[in-house]
Structure formats: structure tokens, C-alpha cells
Amino acid sequence: MNNVPPASVHSTFATALLSWYPRHRRDLPWRHTRNPYAIWLSEVILQQTRVKQGLPYYLDFISSYPTVHDLAAAPEDEVLRHWQGLGYYSRARNMHHTAQQVVREYGGQFPTTYAELLKLRGVGQYTAAAIASFAFDEKVAVLDGNVFRVLSRVFGLTEDIAAPASRKVFQQLADTLIPADAPAEFNQAIMEFGAIQCTPVKPDCLFCPLQAQCYAFQHGMVAELPIKSKAKAARTRYFHYLVLRHADTVYMRKRTGKDIWQGLYDFALTETDSDELAAVEVLRQVEALGGTVASDRAEEPSATYRHVLSHQKLEARFYPVRLEAALPVEALQKLGLAAFNAAEIEALPKPILITNYISKK
Numbered sequence: 001m002n003n004v005p006p007a008s009v010h011s012t013f014a015t016a017l018l019s020w021y022p023r024h025r026r027d028l029p030w031r032h033t034r035n036p037y038a039i040w041l042s043e044v045i046l047q048q049t050r051v052k053q054g055l056p057y058y059l060d061f062i063s064s065y066p067t068v069h070d071l072a073a074a075p076e077d078e079v080l081r082h083w084q085g086l087g088y089y090s091r092a093r094n095m096h097h098t099a100q101q102v103v104r105e106y107g108g109q110f111p112t113t114y115a116e117l118l119k120l121r122g123v124g125q126y127t128a129a130a131i132a133s134f135a136f137d138e139k140v141a142v143l144d145g146n147v148f149r150v151l152s153r154v155f156g157l158t159e160d161i162a163a164p165a166s167r168k169v170f171q172q173l174a175d176t177l178i179p180a181d182a183p184a185e186f187n188q189a190i191m192e193f194g195a196i197q198c199t200p201v202k203p204d205c206l207f208c209p210l211q212a213q214c215y216a217f218q219h220g221m222v223a224e225l226p227i228k229s230k231a232k233a234a235r236t237r238y239f240h241y242l243v244l245r246h247a248d249t250v251y252m253r254k255r256t257g258k259d260i261w262q263g264l265y266d267f268a269l270t271e272t273d274s275d276e277l278a279a280v281e282v283l284r285q286v287e288a289l290g291g292t293v294a295s296d297r298a299e300e301p302s303a304t305y306r307h308v309l310s311h312q313k314l315e316a317r318f319y320p321v322r323l324e325a326a327l328p329v330e331a332l333q334k335l336g337l338a339a340f341n342a343a344e345i346e347a348l349p350k351p352i353l354i355t356n357y358i359s360k361k
């Protein structure tokens with residue numbers, strides 16, 4: 001079903017939102033700027049992140065790296081360290097690369113059009129539309145989860161919002177709704193409306209200015225819309241970390257593969273199909289690295305640490321091992337391990353799972 005609304009609904013929709021917005025919007029720092037760098041930074045940080053969680057990160061980034069030149073020149077480890085705790089670390093790496101691209105290819109000036117912005121690494125349709133409209137007043141409608149929900153409910157769109165093909169339908173509608181004289185304000189308004197009025201659960205329909213024209217409200221379908229097919233069930237992975245210590249150092253490694261947490265530091269890892277690694281297997285692995293355990297008995301492994309990612313559930317245990325001597329160079333090279341003291345470990349970018357373990361030791 002695709003309920004095409006009468007033209008009058010289109011014009012009253014924008015008018016109602018633009019009147020609602022100044023009275024209800026939250027006062028957020030990135031709403032006081034037209035600087036494309038600051039807007040881009042806020043949009044990258046806020047993807048898949050709640051405003052409350054993202055705000056301190058935004059303030060930290062904008063004060064640590066006031067310009068795109070500052071961000072581009074920063075070491076990747078340092079950028080990841082600032083990002084620590086936000087998750088989805090590929091966003092931080094892409095952000096860093098994009099900053100370098102803007103400096104290298106555009107002389108430090110962000111492109112000023114939607115089409116040009118799309119050429120930047122990690123900048124998709126949503127972010128390009130946000131920057132083009134907020135910073136440069138281009139008439140291009142943003143589509144994020146909030147916008148999908150509002151449009152689906154108000155206009156009775158029943159296309160599955162998780163299906164890529166649906167995007168075209170929503171984009172076409174949004175493009176007809178956005179007014180030429182207030183694209184930035186309209187985009188901000190519809191996203192904010194979805195975030196605080198037309199919320200996923202318990203939207204405030206009673207005091208909603210769109211109630212009379214809202215298809216979902218009028219047809220008792222608020223709880224059903226938008227239609228979103230379920231994502232695949234998350235798979236469980238079992239991580240066993242050897243926390244190899246010698247003198248006052250601990251061996252850690254930078255994750256380089258195509259897996260999660262690329263660029264972050266963790267310990268020597270074995271992944272299995274079960275949540276336990278026998279003590280004898282721990283010893284075998286240490287010996288395979290050319291190491292000698294300093295005591296006769298293996299130390300107790302940690303309790304299980306659980307961590308949920310978007311498509312994976314991690315169950316991790318840590319097996320502390322004190323070594324009699326430093327590990328041979330070949331073993332270090334093979335596994336990419338290096339010895340770090342406590343202060344160095346503190347400064348390394350680490351997954352939150354690893355930070356939790358270290359802080360509880």
C-alpha cells in the first residue's frame with residue numbers, strides 16, 4: 001500500500017513542522033554553526049548513537065581538533081583513543097581518512113554540494129544531505145531512521161524500511177515535501193520531530209500538530225508503522241585472551257585484520273566454539289609462543305565478559321599468564337604482539353571490553 005496524499009497535505013506538513021520546531025527543539029551545539037566541518041563531525045558521531053551519549057564526544061573532538069587540518073594531522077591511535085567507548089570503530093577510521101582526503105584533495109575546504117560531498121569516503125546519502133542542507137542551504141532531503149518513521153506514519157507508507165529498494169519511495173516523497181526557502185530548517189525539524197514527538201514507542205499523538213492528517217493515527221496503525229523486517233539473529237563468538245605478562249609489561253597487539261575493532265589493541269586471542277579454554281591448552285599455547293610460565297599452576301581465568309555488537313554477541317574470558325622471560329622476537333612478530341607498561345596501555349585505543357577487564361583487575 002502506498003497512500004498518495006493530496007497536495008494540501010504536503011504543504012501543511014512542512015508548515016506544521018516548521019512551526020513546531022522552534023518551540024520544541026533541543027539546544028545542541030552543532031545547531032549553532034554553519035561550519036561544514038563541525039556539522040560533519042556531529043553527524044558522524046551521532047550515527048547509531050544517542051544524542052546524550054554522542055554530545056560529550058562531539059565536544060571533545062571539536063576542542064581537541066578545532067579544524068579539519070588538526071584532525072587530519074592527528075595520529076590514528078590518538079583519534080581512536082578519543083573515540084573509545086562509542087563503538088563502530090570503522091566510523092572513526094573513516095572519519096580520520098575523510099579529514100585527510102578533505103585536506104589533500106580539497107585544500108581543507110569541504111565540498112559545497114550534495115553530489116561532491118558524496119565523493120568523500122564514509123560520507124553516504126544521509127550525511128551528504130545533512131551537510132549540504134545545514135551548511136549550504138541546498139534543497140536535498142535527509143533520510144534517517146526518524147524521517148522514515150515520520151513519513152511512514154503520516155503518509156501511510158507500508159514499504160519495509162529495512163529494504164534498500166524502499167529508500168527511493170521515501171526519498172521521492174521527502175523531496176516533494178522539503179520547501180525551497182527553508183531546507184536546513186525543514187531537515188532539522190523532521191528529524192527532531194521523529195526523535196522527540198513521533199518516537200518509536202509511545203509517540204505523543206495526543207498533542208501532535210499532525211494528528212488530523214496522520215494516516216497512522218487516523219487508521220489506528222501507529223504501533224504497526226513503520227514496517228521493518230527483523231535483522232538476522234546475532235551470532236555468538238567465544239574469545240579467549242591470553243594476558244601475557246613479563247616484569248612490569250603486558251603483551252598486547254594491534255588488530256589489523258578485516259574483523260571487528262580494526263586498529264584497536266587487545267591481547268593474544270584464541271577463538272573457539274565454547275566458552276572455556278582448558279588450563280592445559282593455555283599452557284600449550286604459551287609454549288607454542290616460546291614462552292615459559294613462571295609458576296607451576298595456571299592462574300584462574302576471569303569471569304565471562306559479555307559484549308553485544310550489532311550482529312555479534314561476544315563472550316570473552318581472560319587468562320592471566322606470568323612469564324619467566326620475555327617472549328622471543330619471532331613470536332612477537334608472528335602475532336603482532338608488543339610489550340607495554342601500564343601508562344602506555346592506558347594511552348592505547350582499546351575496545352570497551354578490554355578496558356572493562358583492565359579496570360576490574
Ligand code: SF4
Binds near residue numbers: 150197211
Ligand atoms: S499523530 Fe502520532 S504517529 Fe502521527 S505524526 Fe503525530 S505523533 Fe506521529
